[in-house]
Amino acid sequence: MTDVPQGRFAEVLEPLLAQHPQHSGVLPLINAREAFAARVVLARQAQFSLDVQYYIWRNDRTGTLLFEALHEAADRGVKVRLLLDDHNTAGLDAILIGLQSHPNIDIRLYNPLRLRRPRFINYLVDFMRVNRRMHNKAFIADQQVLISGGRNIGDEYFAAHDDLVFADLDALMVGPVVAEANEQFAAYWGSALAVPLAKLFTLTKPQSLAKLERRASVIESDPQAKKYIDAVRNMPFVQNFIARQIEFVWAQVHLVADDPKKTLGLANQKQHLAYQLQQAIGSPQQCVRLVSPYFVPTAEGTRQLCQLAQQGVAITILTNSLEATDVAVVHAGYAKWRKTLLRAGIEIYEVQKVSPLARKQERKLRRQRLKGKARFGGSASSLHAKTFSVDQQRIFLGSFNFDPRSLQLNTELGFVIHSEALAAQIDQAFINTVPNYAYRVGIDHNDNLYWEERLGPRVTRYTSEPGVSWWRRLGMRTLAKLPIDWLL
Numbered sequence: 228m229t230d231v232p233q234g235r236f237a238e239v240l241e242p243l244l245a246q247h248p249q250h251s252g253v254l255p256l257i258n259a260r261e262a263f264a265a266r267v268v269l270a271r272q273a274q275f276s277l278d279v280q281y282y283i284w285r286n287d288r289t290g291t292l293l294f295e296a297l298h299e300a301a302d303r304g305v306k307v308r309l310l311l312d313d314h315n316t317a318g319l320d321a322i323l324i325g326l327q328s329h330p331n332i333d334i335r336l337y338n339p340l341r342l343r344r345p346r347f348i349n350y351l352v353d354f355m356r357v358n359r360r361m362h363n364k365a366f367i368a369d370q371q372v373l374i375s376g377g378r379n380i381g382d383e384y385f386a387a388h389d390d391l392v393f394a395d396l397d398a399l400m401v402g403p404v405v406a407e408a409n410e411q412f413a414a415y416w417g418s419a420l421a422v423p424l425a426k427l428f429t430l431t432k433p434q435s436l437a438k439l440e441r442r443a444s445v446i447e448s449d450p451q452a453k454k455y456i457d458a459v460r461n462m463p464f465v466q467n468f469i470a471r472q473i474e475f476v477w478a479q480v481h482l483v484a485d486d487p488k489k490t491l492g493l494a495n496q497k498q499h500l501a502y503q504l505q506q507a508i509g510s511p512q513q514c515v516r517l518v519s520p521y522f523v524p525t526a527e528g529t530r531q532l533c534q535l536a537q538q539g540v541a542i543t544i545l546t547n548s549l550e551a552t553d554v555a556v557v558h559a560g561y562a563k564w565r566k567t568l569l570r571a572g573i574e575i576y577e578v579q580k581v582s583p584l585a586r587k588q589e590r591k592l593r594r595q596r597l598k599g600k601a602r603f604g605g606s607a608s609s610l611h612a613k614t615f616s617v618d619q620q621r622i623f624l625g626s627f628n629f630d631p632r633s634l635q636l637n638t639e640l641g642f643v644i645h646s647e648a649l650a651a652q653i654d655q656a657f658i659n660t661v662p663n664y665a666y667r668v669g670i671d672h673n674d675n676l677y678w679e680e681r682l683g684p685r686v687t688r689y690t691s692e693p694g695v696s697w698w699r700r701l702g703m704r705t706l707a708k709l710p711i712d713w714l715l
Contacts, residue, residue: 234274236371239471240401251402252475253644255624255652259386260455261464262378263289265399268468269368270296277307278367278412282360282626283315285381286322287388288446288455293380294322295443298436301331310416312361313339317346324433327424335421337361338490343429358714359490361415362626362633363640364397365408373400373408375640376624377613384611387455393611394578396518398624399473400480404642407482411640418487478646481507483625485638500627500639507643508617514541516657517615522546523560523630524568525712533571543657544568548577548666548678549703550694551609557630559706569670576657576665577678578610580694613641616650631713666693 243252256262270277270293277300284290301307309326313336316323320343327334340349340357349357366374376397382388384395400408415421446452459465467473486498496502515535522544524532536542552558568575613629616622625641627633666678666689678689692700 234369234371235272236274236369240371243475244402247402247477249403249479250477251400251404251480252477253480253646253649254399254473254475255649256374256376256397256399258462258464259384259392259395260459261462262374262395262397263385263387264459264462264465265374265468266293266366267296267459268465269366269372269374270300272468273300273305273368274303275305275369276367277305278310278365278370278409278416279308280310280361280363280365280412280415281380282312282362282364283379283381284311284319285379286319287382288452289382289385289387290380291439291443291446292456294326295439297332298326298329298439301329305331307332308412308416309334310337310361310412310421311335312337314357314360320429320431321434322439323424324429324431325436325439328433329436334424335416336424336427337415337418337422338420339422339427341427343427343431358636359492360637361420361487361490362637363411363415363484364626365412365640367405367408367412370409371401371405373405374398375400375408375626375642377611377626387452392608394608396612396614396624398642400642401475402477402480404480404482411482411484415487415638420487420490476646476648478644478649480645481643482640483507483643484640487638489638500641501634504623504627504641504643508621508623511535511540511617513618514543514654515615515617516543516545516653517629518545518610518612518653519615519629520547520552520610520613521554521557521561521628521630521632523557523632523712524564525560525631526564528629529564529567532568532573536571536573541574542572543574543576545576545578545610545657545661545665547610548579548694549692549699551578551580553609555699555703556706556711559703559709560630560712562703563707565668565676566670566674569668569676575668576661577668578608578665579680580608614653616653619650619654620647621645622650622653635713 256265277297297307316336323334326332338359340346342348364375364379374397378384378395378397383393386392447456483500483503485500486494488494488498532542546561549558565575613627614622614624622644623641624644625639627639627641633639662681666680669677669679671677678693680687
């Protein structure tokens with residue numbers, strides 16, 4: 228698939244790329260519904276190929292609709308290659324086998340579990356292998372247009388979930404960086420760890436493609452889902468894409484990725500994303516704005532951050548609060564380093580989970596003062612974006628969490644973007660937006676932590692982790708004492 232046929236994407240992009248030689252076009256997808264719409268549009272507009280790579284693919288509303296979008300593309304003659312990490316495919320065997328039956332769809336599972344059911348036995352007898360996962364996310368249409376970043380496929384990532392919404396970030400990209408993404412996908416697809424679905428033994432009967440089509444139709448006709456689909460269909464992105472009115476930020480973009488050999492523990496230093504990222508970003512001189520949902524700095528990471536702060540680099544960190552995190556044990560791995568970071572002058576913010584507008588007992592009292600504070604979700608929210616800016620000049624966007632698992636165990640994919648405009652957006656968010664939706668963590672003169680919540684002009688201070696029970700706080704403190712950081 229090295230010779231890409233000329234199609235509608237190339238027709239649109241060639242004049243733009245000619246105006247911006249050596250640069251790639253970047254369109255951040257901040258709105259969750261816009262991110263879903265972008266994937267649907269690419270699937271429907273593709274003429275030749277769809278190369279799709281994900282860590283999680285839920286069998287829910289949006290997951291089903293995107294499965295059907297791949298099926299519809301295959302029916303048009305598009306060659307579809309779907310590479311999924313096998314850790315999160317429980318319950319998907321039937322639908323995957325059904326999709327695989329299509330002559331234009333090829334599916335492989337990365338580092339698969341040998342025993343399909345019960346799956347937990349694989350972790351008992353083969354833990355060191357199956358604990359290493361592919362965390363990469365990429366959606367590539369006709370080898371010309373790429374979507375990548377932090378989002379997996381599922382309702383919570385696309386604001387279609389009733390209870391939980393992830394505040395996430397990815398981007399649509401065109402230009403030279405897509406060629407790098409094609410090479411990255413080919414390396415994983417051709418890896419011995421990417422096992423064709425047909426080679427895995429299972430007693431599960433396939434779900435027919437006709438049943439998938441019927442299920443997608445049922446979802447589309449469901450009143451609640453129809454409301455969501457109509458909202459997606461009316462997103463400005465959809466109309467702008469069709470009308471060829473997408474406004475990209477043009478910049479130098481470099482792909483950084485782990486070699487699949489990392490899963491086997493055989494990758495050398497230069498084949499690790501962390502090394503490539505450091506080479507591409509360089510040493511911060513002025514400021515760092517870091518967003519990471521699962522932030523586990525470890526002793527060494529904490530030392531390096533504190534050293535940067537002592538050298539005069541202004542560092543601000545946004546991560547999940549205990550009430551917002553979906554993985555409490557990871558919060559334990561972060562919480563024990565908070566005081567050390569704060570003492571060094573590093574600013575820390577923790578995202579709030581519950582939207583105040585959803586607190587019925589407080590709705591009338593706070594409605595005007597907290598107007599707009601429900602933007603992270605109707606009833607609950609959790610941070611999932613992974614990005615940072617350096618010196619107001621460069622940003623990173625990708626799947627990499629700042630934790631030992633991303634560093635040592637999982638494979639990751641990301642992009643270094645040299646753009647003052649995009650870096651300014653992140654910096655401005657920390658100044659104007661983050662304080663309204665996150666607790667500011669501080670340390671008082673008695674060396675005790677506190678959390679400040681801003682509600683318009685009013686600031687409320689908490690002296691213990693807000694929004695959680697004493698039982699959960701005790702559990703977190705207990706977990707923090709365990710030597711399990713390498714697993715987090």
